[in-house]
Amino acid sequence: MSVTVKDVARHAEVSASTVSRVINDDPRISEKTKRRVMESIKILRYKINNIARSLKTNRTHSIGFICPELPNAFFMGIAGSIEEELGKHGYSIIICGSNENVVKEEERINLLREKCVDGIIVIPASDEGKHFNQLKESGMPLVLVDRLVNNIVADAVLVDNVNGSYSAIEYLIGKGIKRIGFIGGDMRLTSAKERYEGYIRALNDYCVPIEEQIIKFGDFHVESGYKAMASLMALRESPHNIFISNYFMHVGAVKYLIENAGALSHEVSISNFDDMELSSILGFSGVRIRQPVGEIGINAARLILQIINKGVGDSPQIVRLKTFLIT
Amino acid sequence: MSVTVKDVARHAEVSASTVSRVINDDPRISEKTKRRVMESIKILRYKINNIARSLKTNRTHSIGFICPELPNAFFMGIAGSIEEELGKHGYSIIICGSNENVVKEEERINLLREKCVDGIIVIPASDEGKHFNQLKESGMPLVLVDRLVNNIVADAVLVDNVNGSYSAIEYLIGKGIKRIGFIGGDMRLTSAKERYEGYIRALNDYCVPIEEQIIKFGDFHVESGYKAMASLMALRESPHNIFISNYFMHVGAVKYLIENAGALSHEVSISNFDDMELSSILGFSGVRIRQPVGEIGINAARLILQIINKGVGDSPQIVRLKTFLIT
DNA sequence: GTGAAAGCGCTAACAG
């Protein structure tokens, strides 16, 4: 079938171990034999079989990446920078979608374990996850991204969500805008919770009363943003300013406003979390919070490599990346 | 380190092969021993080592997926459905970005070969690719997606680009609109070429003269759409209707129009290829062509599995999926 | 500086 070290060895008239040493850049090999072996490798078009190597070395140079859904610009932005950063170190990524489903997430984790990946990076499907503890106990390097999980002590890369929304609300208040509607995400996600917290905290700090009825919750998806905006606009005294906690709900909300432009009793201005490619042209624009998407991925990649190479530290590292207010 | 078949065998007081048979659902194993082995597997928390299995079976159940860039909603839509479809058959995907760079693409292919993937699905970086021939000669199952490559005979999943843009232009002409500007992609991509061909063919068929100066070319990215729109709007007689050949250039073009709304001498209506999540709310809306993104992925996945399982057919299969005109 | 031999964890004849 395919050409192996043995074939190369025979062709170069050396032993298999010598070929192996050449492949692995072992310094104590003479220039001469090295050249000869290289020659044979080229002639025979030898390609190393990493499966066999992995079996021996217990390293696959593969990292698993699990995220709630693939066709999601935010997650894929992260995946992209993870892939790039890991690629620099000879690692590749196996991508899995969990469908925002804890059961499937666990399934994927098992799959990746069986594939013997060297580590797993995951954007958790929810705040629940005893399976992560099992994973850690098994010794698998693990990095959580974007969200935390209850009762799990693990290394993680997050964004400073609280201060993110806080700064946006603070800015609006500074502009004299006090009545600010809010569209939040699923409160089982730490990111959603934290963004909500930043909103509440800013209002409190500036002594702005909190109005329950102008606070709505969706699930970070387009459709829920649409509905939340609809219910806000259906209020007798609908808010003129609204803060939306992620990109996709922002899109849904804008969609509602565009489709119902005629029926609106007043103008609306939207501020929002996330600054994706299209955020700036969605219109209705107030301020927005940019997440350092690329940085998130790079940090996650570096963190997992560090764990793989140096072992888990005693206390888990939590990297919190700053957000930027775009006015 | 980790528990192996041998450990399970010892614990269940059977031989390693029996354990292996249980794992692989070999029918000729007695219910009783099967149960006992399963028990031991559970107790010892045995997890199969697929690396070792792969070494033996020459199957990794991994498929490589190479695309020009990861954070791209279109590519990732395809990746997502590939992942899902392959997942149903026990396969996972290793994702690689080629950075729209043929050299890196080749590098990635070699990486995937060394990882012994069972097949490779690629959205080519350009129309150039002798490396694909080498790959095919090596016996690696290969499926091209979205674009073809010169002089390469390979199975592929494509979209009917020509008829896609033809039908849009035809529709506009039917509405009495004859002067239609065009923003195309990099003509080294077959998809860009075909969309342009559809435009030209429709104009010819309806005896509409072709005006070179209202035809611009970008590179399928946001920025180039912005620039192309700018140069169209800078014309003395800028077109009122414009057809744009993909989503990202559409975004860029809209961005230009929004930013320069005041300076425009007339209204503009945009028709475009692609119907992504946000296409419908970008405004300036004429008609658009929907690509069946999910279907593309599903077909690619099925095709690669078919090649893996039944071998390459004598003549390559080219699946051409229909597009839909959304009015 | 190089070779011989053992073995990673699994599967697959071949026996029985």
Next chain:
DNA sequence: CTGTTAGCGCTTTCAC
């Protein structure tokens, strides 16, 4: 139905 044996392609002591 189950065990024995060999070996996938590589790395890695241990000799020399």
